[in-house]
Amino acid sequence: xxxxxxxxxxxxxxxxxxxxxxxxxxxxxxxxxxxxxxxxxxxxxxxxxxxxxxxxxxxxxxxxxxxxxxxxxxxxxxxxxxxxxxxxxxxxxxxxxxxxxxxxxxxxxxxxxxxxxxxxxxxxxxxxxxxxxxxxxxxxxxxxxxxxxxxxxxxxxxxxxxxxxxxxxxxxxxxxxxxxxxxxxxxxxxxxxxxxxxxxxxxxxxxxxxxxxxxxxxxxxxxxxxxxxxxxxxxxxxxxxxxxxxxxxxxxxxxxxxxxxxxxxxxxxxxxxxxxxxxxxxxxxxxxxxxxxxxxxxxxxxxxxxxxxxxxxxxxxxxxxxxxxxxxxxxxxxxxxxxxxxxxxxxxxxxxxxxxxxxxxxxxxxxxxxxxxxxxxxxxxxxxxxxxxxxxxxxxxxxxxxxxxxxxxxxxxxxxxxxxxxxxxxxxxxxxxxxxxxxxxxxxxxxxxxxxxxxxxxxxxxxxxxxxxxxxxxxxxxxxxxxxxxxxxxxxxxxxxxxxxxxxxxxxxxxxxxxxxxxxxxxxxxxxxxxxxxxxxxxxxxxxxxxxxxxxxxxxxxxxxxxxxxxxxxxxxxxxxxxxxxxxxxxxxxxxxxxxxxxxxxxxxxxxxxxxxxxxxxxxxxxxxxxxxxxxxxxxxxxxxxxxxxxxxxxxxxxxxxxxxxx
Numbered sequence: 001x002x003x004x005x006x007x008x009x010x011x012x013x014x015x016x017x018x019x020x021x022x023x024x025x026x027x028x029x030x031x032x033x034x035x036x037x038x039x040x041x042x043x044x045x046x047x048x049x050x051x052x053x054x055x056x057x058x059x060x061x062x063x064x065x066x067x068x069x070x071x072x073x074x075x076x077x078x079x080x081x082x083x084x085x086x087x088x089x090x091x092x093x094x095x096x097x098x099x100x101x102x103x104x105x106x107x108x109x110x111x112x113x114x115x116x117x118x119x120x121x122x123x124x125x126x127x128x129x130x131x132x133x134x135x136x137x138x139x140x141x142x143x144x145x146x147x148x149x150x151x152x153x154x155x156x157x158x159x160x161x162x163x164x165x166x167x168x169x170x171x172x173x174x175x176x177x178x179x180x181x182x183x184x185x186x187x188x189x190x191x192x193x194x195x196x197x198x199x200x201x202x203x204x205x206x207x208x209x210x211x212x213x214x215x216x217x218x219x220x221x222x223x224x225x226x227x228x229x230x231x232x233x234x235x236x237x238x239x240x241x242x243x244x245x246x247x248x249x250x251x252x253x254x255x256x257x258x259x260x261x262x263x264x265x266x267x268x269x270x271x272x273x274x275x276x277x278x279x280x281x282x283x284x285x286x287x288x289x290x291x292x293x294x295x296x297x298x299x300x301x302x303x304x305x306x307x308x309x310x311x312x313x314x315x316x317x318x319x320x321x322x323x324x325x326x327x328x329x330x331x332x333x334x335x336x337x338x339x340x341x342x343x344x345x346x347x348x349x350x351x352x353x354x355x356x357x358x359x360x361x362x363x364x365x366x367x368x369x370x371x372x373x374x375x376x377x378x379x380x381x382x383x384x385x386x387x388x389x390x391x392x393x394x395x396x397x398x399x400x401x402x403x404x405x406x407x408x409x410x411x412x413x414x415x416x417x418x419x420x421x422x423x424x425x426x427x428x429x430x431x432x433x434x435x436x437x438x439x440x441x442x443x444x445x446x447x448x449x450x451x452x453x454x455x456x457x458x459x460x461x462x463x464x465x466x467x468x469x470x471x472x473x474x475x476x477x478x479x480x481x482x483x484x485x486x487x488x489x490x491x492x493x494x495x496x497x498x499x500x501x502x503x504x505x506x507x508x509x510x511x512x513x514x515x516x517x518x519x520x521x522x523x524x525x526x527x528x529x530x531x532x533x534x535x536x537x538x539x540x541x542x543x544x545x546x547x548x549x550x551x552x553x554x555x556x557x558x559x560x561x562x563x564x565x566x567x568x569x570x571x572x573x574x575x576x577x578x579x580x581x582x583x584x585x586x587x588x589x590x591x592x593x594x595x596x597x598x599x600x601x602x603x604x605x606x607x608x609x610x611x612x613x614x615x616x617x618x619x620x621x622x623x624x625x626x627x628x629x630x631x632x633x634x635x636x637x638x639x640x641x642x643x644x645x646x647x648x649x650x651x652x653x654x655x656x657x658x659x660x661x662x663x
Contacts, residue, residue, distance in 0.1 A: 314596025
């Protein structure tokens, strides 16, 4: 057996040991690259619950916080984990880190209790009774999540009754987001808020902040005046500050009856020197309509913060009816994409030109009956006041004009070219608002009509239109008022007539129009802009549909092209195309309420009350009487108002008549 065993062993030794059976491979050997991380979603909740249980059972508590004889036993690590204040206290080498009892100051016991409860539960119960304590403690102890929850609660609790107190908290604790919400709410509901007791305790700075804002909604100036007077009269010590408050009331925009019956009857408006000046400013502004441009001040600006697109007139180009539209539409909010009827013109008109100066809209020339030629051109001019929704008939132009251009340049308005019954025109007229008169300036180098125009960098630019040659349809004229001369600039890339031009901060865009070829007309879809400094045209994204004889204006860096004639469809159109000048993109189309050509449009500040003015008041109503005075139909009525207003004021002042202030 030994040999056998030895022989067997010798045989094994001579040929090498036989390998034994392999050891089975482990899971780790087979999947060495496999590694996963798992989480227990409920662990954080379990941890919080466990900590809360330890606190409730008084276990492992290591510090006592005291406030006004109230004590709170807590775990340092819990507070340090969720509060920057406590983290610095317990880990930053402060002496409190080794104390068993710490007295806190700067917070209330009620506020601290809510903070500790939140630290152990991630929940906080808030109401209007405790919110100031909790918010104060959260800010002091730097518990950001609690501060955010308090802000969320206060925003949801905003009401006419609470907003001023909430605003005070926002100011006290420097909560910018909450303050913005309070301000926005107050702007929307100022009149209701002004009737609350808290309004009488509003700090002067906050009252002035609201009264000087253009964001106040649905507030007439007389309502704001009454609210300001109520605040001033609450405490006798406020009376010397009357001018600081009332300088933000826009007296010139009040109705004359309000000035006479409700404003000048108050002693404070007569006894305070500056308030007296505000009242005189308002009277002068109202009795001298043609000098209103030179009397502009912060008190003559419409209280609004949104520009609206306003359209005037137009024609449907029907063969059996020469009627033109007298409707005035407005687009109160471009995002709403819906035009609404605002008012009516004194007389229907199409192919009129409009220009805006100091937020007055000048509606000039055009035609009152539909004609395909210049036969119906008129010289009549109106000024529209969007604040009072009133029309003022101003001096007529020297010549009747249709399919011309009207642009504002250096405080003047320039009417260029066009045509009338006598034919096409090269003449240019300048309107001076102060003098209410038109005067001729240097004529265009060519008779031109159907052109477009825009003002930029102190110069007037006229492009395209019908002249004496085909090249005139691409021509660009430039007028310099300082030397009263026209000169040619680089022509457009595309010939155009009956198109539009719009100026932005550094560009002048040419859009739409048509091109004539033998006996046919074609839409011009190409869009290009001109840079005056470079005297160069650049082509950008084309229009999606043709529009000539369309209204066009710039609103919030976007160009709106309204209605007009589409030669591909051979008909008038209601389409409104919108071009974004920043992205070079055309936005989704919208539609005008009617299919019109010859629409004029402009961006205008509209007060909230302007959209509520009723139309069609009877001839004897107060509203009609005011319009009659403004249109000059009753000059005697205007004089009577002037004498009555100033005489009544002088009697109250007890002053003698001075130069320039005859009573």
